[in-house]
Amino acid sequence: MELSQHWRLKQQRYSLVGEICPYCEGKIFPPRDICPDCGNEAKTTFQFNGKGEIYSFTTVRQAPAGHEENAPYTLALVRLEEGPMVAAQLTDLDDQAVEIGMPVEMVTRKLRSEGERGLLIYGYKFRPILKAA
Amino acid sequence: MQENKILRPIRKVGIVGYGAYIPRYRLPAREVARVWKADTSGEPSGEKAVAGLDEDVITMSIEAARNALARAMIDPAKIRAVWVGSESHPSAVKPTSTVVAEAIGAVPNTQAADWEFACKAGTEAMQAAIGFVGSGMAAYALSIGMDTAQGRPGDALEYTAGAGGAAYLLGPAEESLAIIEASYSFTTDTPDFFRRANEKYPEHGERFTGEPAYFKHISAAAQELMRATETKPEDYTYAVFHQPNDKFPKRVASSLGFKPDQIEAGLLVPWIGNTYAGSALVGLTAVLDVAEPGDKILLVSYGSGAGSDAFTIQTTEELIKRRKQAPSTQEYIQRRTEIDYATYSRYRGKLSMK
Amino acid sequence: MSKKMNSTREIIILGVGMTPLGEHWDLSIRELALEAISAARAEAPQVRPEAFYVANMLAPALSRQSQLGALLADFVGLRGIEAMTVEAAGASGGAALRQAYLALKSGMIQSVLVVGAEKVTDRVGSEVDAALATMTDTDYEAIQGITPTAQAALLMRRYLHEYHAPQDALAGFSLNAHANGASNPLAMFQKAIRPEQYSKAPMVSDPINMFDASPIVDGAAAILLACRDTIPANHDHPLVKIAASAMSSTAVALHDQPDPLVISSAVSSVQKAFEQAKLSLEDIDLFELHDSFSIMAALSLEAAGFASKGEGWKLAADGAIALDGKIPICTFGGSKARGEAGGATGVMQVVEVVRQLQALAGKNQVSNAKIGMAQCLGGIGATAVTHILTHFKDH
Structure with missing residues (x-):
């Protein structure tokens, strides 16, 4: 089991908690403690709003071990509204056509399980925006 | 005066925020009847919601809780209880509620527990939350009832055992969109x-x-x-x-x-x-x-x-302006993808991959 | 070309060897390495290397074997030698050669044996994909089910979109690779393909089809290098020298690239290589780039400067990359047709450049090849290693 490897990432995985650079105000995800833009220390946590748009996408048919039960699944690079890009699965797609530029929102879903007895790992995925009333 | 059987808190409590969640997949009852060659004349009509491959009571509770928070417009750090009632907690030991609490930002200053009482585990959690808030112990308590209901293949329950639920953030009556x-x-x-x-x-x-x-x-x-x-x-x-x-x-x-x-x-x-x-x-x-x-x-x-x-x-x-802050129940219901029994079997883990 | 001799130590390639690529069910990684090493050492039997660097990425995951340096050194009869594994995913081969180059340049070592060896086919299916996925960012990519193929697919879709390129824009890379592989006896695929075959190929991870993705198989290649002073008096093979060796890195994750369609590590390593060799684009007679996926070929051509941004695919479309074209690439079939052998690929590329410069490339010969460039990439380019090779005529 890889408990600690997943446990220490829970905040970012469950709810897109990243960082903001106190110097250049760049938003950082995944958190890395050093601003990739200006190189200064950036440890202030920042909650991303989970909205973004699709930069690119593909469907994985031949899944790596641990992901077979979900295959085929659609992966995307999502440009978050605040700037950074994240790689994530798209979910709740059904037969909806995916397009570059399509707006998506973050949801927390099961990423995988470590077998029947192992830990369930949850994290961010994105889906087409479910419009509020 | 008659003996008091009614539960009323010391201070008035209400619903500060609420949120529904219903997964998008639907299995029509006729499809279940088709597979089991049932006499459809007496069988229930309609359909049931089915959770997707990557959904369970934890993920569904998180989304319902986020909807409740969007309507409540409060800082989740002020929540003092996260309680999830379900018959389908993903783990027998390892609370659903801790994951939900972490995901919505309610940790660490919070009570968290999973509730079990068949189909009323959610209202049970709500009643407890009334006590928590109504006693003055907490400003806000979150109670959730959520299920990915089980029914044995071929059993009458399989026609209806669906997936979905709701989250209620309880708080002081004066901030509420509905008073209990x-x-x-x-x-x-x-x-x-x-x-x-x-x-x-x-x-x-x-x-x-x-x-x-x-x-x-x-x-x-x-x-x-x-x-x-x-x-x-x-x-x-x-x-x-x-x-x-x-x-x-x-x-x-x-x-x-x-x-x-x-x-x-x-x-x-x-x-x-x-x-x-x-x-x-x-x-x-x-x-x-x-x-x-x-x-x-x-x-x-x-x-x-x-x-x-x-x-x-x-x-x-308060209800009118707050309810627009998150998707309505009908919006979830209308987000509908019909699936067949085979897909349902796969989504519900009834197909053995190993 | 006359280059002034200076006091720097020149690094010469004395011998090269390479196995066929494919599913070698009967050979272990040791035997594959031995075959390549024996061939390389046979070209300069007098030289016993002082150091041994193994390029490999998958042995720990797929063969449950680390410490390949010592393991293979012992197996090939070099017990006692200074030995280690160099790992930089698909750039391991170039990285190992770079370490050899640095060791020789340091003056502390006079000759080095580099072997790139990979044994992939002992495992199948999702296990191999999971092992390959370790070259992505495990915490932020692999956890989402991303594989190197998916990364390349994300790049290719964006590329076609952003540059308004047709769906089959990259077909030429696959056609060229297969055409060249057809006459390479070591190649995994020795058959040319037709454009219709490309356009009808099943999708692997859309828009990447079967002919956009290289086959990941077993194979090994070896290079024996030495300082100029160590060249045996009676050496009878045409000598090739390493004119430049440069390595750069960038973020491993695709989402961390400022512009995913620019392989910044490749841009920088090529620039450094040109500066070292005091050469420019026009001097390059052939370019062994890393076509793990056809999109990577297009992006590599752009990163090196052979095409401007978004125009790389046009070089494939107009024949510029053919053996008789302006900038021949993948002259022995590249990863697509020769076969992709993970950490060994970078060594194979250099072996192929050497054969071209020695005019020993047979039907694959680029006429009058004097200067060749090889570049391997780790994953989608987190690591890029560029080497420039030239003729060496000294004695």
Whole structure:
């Protein structure tokens, strides 16, 4: 089991908690403690709003071990509204056509399980925006 | 003065935010009937909501909780309890509630627990939250009823056992979009339906289901609450009863003196099935989505084993502007993808990959 | 070309060897390495290397074997030698050669043996994909089910979108690779393909089809290098020298690239290589780039400067990359047709450049090849290693 490897990432995985650079105000995800833009220390946590748009996408048919039960699944690079890009699965797609530029929102879903007895790992995925009333 | 059976907190408590969640997949009852070559004349019509491959009570609770928070517009760090009632907690040991609490930012200064009482685990958590907030111990407490309900393949339950539920953030009445005026719980030992530890599917004893289980408990709970609060069915704009199927809630409503138009808004079973611990609670979100300020709502759950929790709720002016902050129950219902039995089997883990 | 001799130590390639690529069910990684090493050492039997660097990425995951340096050194008869594994995913081969180059340049070592060896086919299916996925960012990519193929697919879709390129824009890379592989006896695929075959190929990870993705198989290649002073008096093979060796890195994750369509590590390593060799684009007679996926070929051509941004695919479309084209690439079939052998690929590329410069490339010969460039990439380019090779005529 890889408990600690997943446990220490829970905040970012469950709810897109990243960082903001106190110097250049760049938003950082995944958190890395050093601003990739200006190189200064950036440890202030920042909650991303989970909205973004699709930069690119593909469907994985031949899944790596641990992901077979979900295959085929659609992966995307999502440009978050605040700037950074994240790689994530798209979910709740059904037969909806995916397009570059399509707006998506973050949801927390099961990423995988470590077998029947192992830990369930949850994290961010994105889906087409479910419009509020 | 009569002995006080009614549960009323010291300070008034209300619903500060609410949120529904219903997964997008639908399995029509006719599809279940087709596979089991059932006589469709007497079978339930309608369909049930089915969770996707990457969904479970944890992920569904997180989304419902986020919807509740969006309507409550409060800092999640102020939440002092995250309670999830379900028959389908993903792990037997390892709380659903801790994951939900972490995901919504309610940790670490919070109580967290999973509740179990068949289909009323969610309202049970809500009643406890009333106590938590109403006693002054906490400003806010989150209670959730959510299920990915189990039904043995081919069993009558398979036609209706659905997925969905709702989250309620309770807080001070003055901040609320609906005030919970009183509640009442009615409980007996009645073995109508149960699932032993480590069993995948529940058993219904083919005894008791209607009487003395569902009808007796719901009626007793509703009648005592109305008696104690000096209300009559016609005082309520809406009533929501636990809805294991289309018939039971209609029949219990009628016997209590409620008219069809009082239960229509909250009767979701034809579209999403019986969402077990989520059933009555997601009926209430559908009502809150359409109610006017000042409307009175009677909510009565039922959990096998058996018991009913009854609540009398009155909406406030806050409801109108807050409810637009998150997707409505109907929006989730309309987000619909029909699946066949094979896909359903896959999504529900009934296909063995190993 | 006359280059002034200076005091810097020149690094000469004395011998090269390479196995066929494919599913070698009967050979272990040791035997594959031995075959390549024996061939390389046979070209300069007098030289016993002083150091041994193994390029490999998958042995720990797929063969449950680390410490390949010592393991293979012992097996090939070099017990006692200074030995280690160099890992930089698909750039391991170039990285190992770079370490050899640095060791020789340091003056502390006079000769080095580099072997790139990979044994992939002892495992199948999702296990191999999971092992390959370790070259992505495990915490932020692999956890989402991303594989190197998916990364390339994300790049290719964006590329076609952003540059308004037709769906089959990259077909030429696959056609060229297969055409060249057809006459390479070591290649995995020795058959040319037709454009219709490309356009009808099943999708692997859309828009990447079967002919956009290289086959990941077993194979090994070896290079024996020495300082100029160590060249045996009676050496009878045409000598090739390493004119430049440069390595750069960038973020591993695709989402961390400022512009995913620019392989910044490749841009920088090529620039450094040109500066070292005092050469420019026009001097390059052939370019063994890393076409793990056809999109990577297009992006590599752009990163090196052979095409401007978004125009790389046009070089494939107009024949510029053919053996007789302006900038021949993948002259022995590249990863697509020769076969992709993970950490060994970078060594194979250099072996192929050497054969071209020695005019020993047979039907694959680029006429009058004097200067060749090889570049391997780790994953989608987190690591890029560029080497420039030229003729060496000294004695």
